[in-house]
Amino acid sequence: MRVELLGPLRITGEDGEEIPVPAGRQRALLARLALEPGKHVTADALIDALWPGAEPANAPGALHTQLSRLRRVLGDRVVHGPGGYRLTRVETDVEEFERIAAQAESASREDSPSAVRDLAERALALWRGPALADLDRHGLADAAAVRLAVRREAVAALHVE
Incomplete structure (x- = not known):
């Protein structure tokens, strides 16, 4: 599941x-x-x-x-x-995103631009909109949505680099 x-x-x-x-x-x-x-x-x-x-x-x-x-x-x-x-x-897609994002970050330290690009694209492709988009977000859900959005921006920046 x-x-x-x-x-x-x-x-x-x-x-x-x-x-x-x-x-x-x-x-x-x-x-x-x-x-x-x-x-x-x-x-x-x-x-x-x-x-x-x-x-x-x-x-x-x-x-x-x-x-x-x-x-x-x-x-x-x-x-x-x-x-x-x-x-x-x-x-969860969050687990998969975090795993692929970590691989992209590791590839960036190893100076492997094509691997970074490919991994960042795979990680970003998991997103279908803002995290927790259709939930009445409050408290922890807001914090989680913000944390995930920041991670998404970091992976997008890796992709651009």
């Missing part, structure tokens, strides 16, 4: 078919987990992402409801562990 965040949120299955993206808070929950694939995200961090500054009275219960709904789409790819919740067996 692949979650794409470099543009509007999109999920594709292993067969390449697009999977309908959940609505509302489940989208924000999916994005927050996908921004740190394979890493545990605490319940508090997820609550902050879903209800910034205005959490409901029973925030842990409301989070559990949202996680249950997200599991209907992703199945056992949303797991709970001692550090919180995480996605497993999910690839």
Whole structure:
């Protein structure tokens, strides 16, 4: 399964078919987990992402409801562990972008202009619009979108050089 965040949120299955993206808070929950694939995200961090500054009275219960709904789409790819919740067996375009961008940066230090150009083009081709484009962004999502936009500009500058 692949979650794409470099543009509007999109999920594709292993067969390449697009999977309908959940609505509302489940989208924000999916994005927050996908921004740190394979890493545990605490319940508090997820609550902050879903209800910034205005959490409901029973925030842990409301989070559990949202996680249950997200599991209907992703199945056992949303797991709970001692550090919180995480996605497993999910690839993201952010991970791929970061990997290719690092390769381009490495090639630039090795003075390999054609490799830099090719790698930078591959990294930039992953973008389908602004990161997290169709989410109501706030807090961490805003910070992530800004961080990714800065990385995109750095890779674009490598490409131009």
